[in-house]
Amino acid sequence: MIGKRKVERLLDEFPNEVEYHRSDDHVVTCPTELYLVPTPIEIVVEILRKLELTPKNRVVDLGCGDGRFVISAAYLYGCEGMGVDVREDVLELARAKSETLRVDDKTIFIHSDVRDIDLRELNPDVVFVYLMPSLLEEISEELVSCGATVVSYTFEVPGLGVPEVLRLDDLRRAYVYRGVSH
Numbered sequence: 001m002i003g004k005r006k007v008e009r010l011l012d013e014f015p016n017e018v019e020y021h022r023s024d025d026h027v028v029t030c031p032t033e034l035y036l037v038p039t040p041i042e043i044v045v046e047i048l049r050k051l052e053l054t055p056k057n058r059v060v061d062l063g064c065g066d067g068r069f070v071i072s073a074a075y076l077y078g079c080e081g082m083g084v085d086v087r088e089d090v091l092e093l094a095r096a097k098s099e100t101l102r103v104d105d106k107t108i109f110i111h112s113d114v115r116d117i118d119l120r121e122l123n124p125d126v127v128f129v130y131l132m133p134s135l136l137e138e139i140s141e142e143l144v145s146c147g148a149t150v151v152s153y154t155f156e157v158p159g160l161g162v163p164e165v166l167r168l169d170d171l172r173r174a175y176v177y178r179g180v181s182h
C-alpha cells in the first residue's frame, strides 16, 4: 500500500501542467521525436502499483525525460533504477529531482541513445518505454532478448507478442509484456 502523502509529494515534484518542451530555446528547436511529453504522474503511480514492485527490482526507463518513472519506483518501492536519454537538459532535471526526493543513491541517469544500450548487461526486471513507434520497432529485439518485463505507455511494441493492456482511464493505455527470465 503506497502512502497518500508520498504520492502527493510526487505530484508536487512532477506537476502535469509543466510543458518542458516550451521552457527554453534549446528545447524549442529540438526535433519532434525528442520532445519531452511526460507521462502524467498519476498514470506513473498507477502503472507502478500494478507491477507490484519490491526493493529487489531493478528498473530502466529508455527515453527517461525528467526521470519520473525511475524516481517514482525508487521513492515509492525502493527500487534501483537507471534512466537513459539523449537530452542532457532533461537528464539534469532528473538528477535534480532525484536529489530533492533523496533517491539519488538508488538512481542513475545516463546520456545515451537508447539504440546503443545493452540491456542484457544491465539485467533489469522492468523496462519502461514511452517512445515513438518507429524507435520501438528498432529496439524491439533488444527488449525481447533482455527477458525483462516491458511496459510501454501509449504505443504497442512490435515483436513482443500479445500484451496485457492496462486501461488507465477512458483513453489512456499501457501495454505490459511480461518478462521471461525474472
Ligand SMILES: C[S@@+](CC[C@H](N)C(=O)[O-])C[C@H]1O[C@@H](n2cnc3c(N)ncnc32)[C@H](O)[C@@H]1O
Pocket (backbone or CB within 6 Å): 033, 034, 035, 036, 037, 038, 039, 061, 062, 063, 064, 065, 066, 067, 068, 069, 084, 085, 086, 087, 090, 112, 113, 114, 115, 129, 130, 131, 135, 153
Ligand atoms: C515522450 S518522452 C517520455 C519521457 C518519460 N519516459 C516519461 O514517460 O515521462 C520521450 C523521451 O525520450 C527521449 N528520446 C527520444 N528518442 C531517444 C533516443 N533515440 N535515445 C534516447 N532518448 C530518446 C526524448 O528526449 C524524451 O525525453
